[in-house]
Amino acid sequence: MRVLRNILVLVTLGTLLFSCGDDPIPKPQGELRLDYPQANYKSLSEQCPYVFDTNTEAEVKLKDDCSMVIEYPQMNASIFITYKKVHKDLDVLLNDAQKLTYEHVAKADNITEQPFVNPREGVYGMFYTISGNAASNSQFYLTDSTSHFVTGSLYFKAKPNYDSILPAAVYLENDIRKIMESFSWKEAN
Template sequence: MIRFFYYFMGLLLLSACQDNTLPKPKAQLQLEYPYPVYGKFNSNCNFSFDYNSIAKIKAEKKCEFELHYPKMKATIYLTYKPVTNNIDSLLRDAQKLTYDHVIKADEISSQPFINNTNKVYGMFSEVGGNAATNAQFYVTDSTKNFLYGSMYFYAKPNYDSILPAANYIKNDIRKIMETVAWQ
């Protein structure tokens, strides 16, 4: 009987040592970005703002600028236009550009921006889902100046993958809006 017990325990131990592989849960890459350090950008187009020093500014055409984030493969495109009795048209065009992404977007949420001290008024729009842009904004003083901006990534839109970088750059966009000063 004791011999049977030892055989049974041995057989049990040998059968318990199988190499069962279990699927590993999906993990997300943890991306960490540097704490933003802001510098002042003075344009020749009647405005200035603070921008993140990791972004590289490139002037394209007169009053069109690009803020490149090379490590994130993203760009904020900025376009300045003077207001000459065309504020309704500029506002309509800015809102149309945002809502052109409604086909791919899961949601679009907009937040008004008001800074009475510096006479800066605008709208910040977040585009959720696999749309080409994740954020767009405009600011204006309603009488002379209008600045429009949008963020794009150099990759096929995959909302989950670019979300950490998009959130980081959205904070930079908010900083731009908060620090715009008209000249």
């Protein structure tokens, strides 16, 4: 019994002696580094009444009604593009596009509107950036104001956490701007 007690005392003293050391030093604060490839674009020309440039890193899935999903698998994100023919209902389509954007106001910290006008190509629209933990971080619409109407929305396949997805959201906002700037209608107005 006494031997066991002596061994226990020696183990306890040894642990105390060897566990003491230099004061702990905190690790330097690390920053998450997300590198995305340099954006390269190609023209997307399907059997639809419009054409625009898309990122070569994206996968385009076209639907029968000229709507499409532009997927970014490495970012777990998609841009949903919807096409509608205008039938004397441009006001309704514009109101629906604006309403869809402002449905995010409950979770958004800020919604910024940027008008888009390209009279040479007959393309007019609006680009919305949505900051905060909203479901969509960017939305837009484009029209020729007489025959065609296109809307687009960016969604991530993850719970909205603006701080975490911000680098990817900024990268994809640039892609959306490229879509809008290169957008043209195939038929003359």
